[in-house]
Amino acid sequence: MVSLLEQITADLKDAMKERDQIKLNTVRLIKSALMNEQIKVEHELNADEELTVLNREKKQREESIAEYTKGGRTDLVEETKKELAIVTNYLPQQLSAAELAKLVATTITAVGAQGKSDFGKVMQALMPKIKGKADGKAAAKAVQDQLS
Known part of the structure; x- marks a missing residue:
C-alpha cells in the first residue's frame, strides 16, 4: 500500500x-x-x-x-x-447520513445514554469511531436528534 x-x-x-x-x-x-x-x-x-x-x-x-x-x-x-x-x-470515504445515524444509535446504546444530559458522553465515545469519516457538526446534530 x-x-x-x-x-x-x-x-x-x-x-x-x-x-x-x-x-x-x-x-x-x-x-x-x-x-x-x-x-x-x-x-x-x-x-x-x-x-x-x-x-x-x-x-x-x-x-x-x-x-x-x-x-x-x-x-x-x-x-x-x-x-x-x-x-x-485524500480523505477516507465519508459516512452517509444513514450510516452515521446507525453508528450514533449503537453508540447511545453502548454508553447507556438516557437524555440530552448524556450528550458529552455520547460524543466522546462517537468521535474516535468517525474520525475523518464524518463532520463533527453533522455528528453532533445526529446525536442531538436521537437524544431528544
Whole structure:
C-alpha cells in the first residue's frame, strides 16, 4: 500500500506534467502541512495524524469558501472549491447520513445514554469511531436528534 506522502509526491509530479496550477499549488500546500506537522511532532506521522492534518486543510478551505461567499468573491469561491475537491480526494470515504445515524444509535446504546444530559458522553465515545469519516457538526446534530 502506498503511503499518503508517496501518493502526494506522485500527484505533485502529475500536476506538474499536466500544468494544472490549482492542483499543483494545493498538493504542495498539503505536502507542506504534512511535513510541518512531522517536524512538529518529531516522528513519522501515523494515519491518524495524517488524517488530522487533512481535516485541518479541508476545514480551512470550507471556512474560506464561506468568507468569500459573504464577500461576493465568486472567482475565489470557485478556485477554493476546486482546492477542496483535491483535499477531499485524500480523505477516507465519508459516512452517509444513514450510516452515521446507525453508528450514533449503537453508540447511545453502548454508553447507556438516557437524555440530552448524556450528550458529552455520547460524543466522546462517537468521535474516535468517525474520525475523518464524518463532520463533527453533522455528528453532533445526529446525536442531538436521537437524544431528544
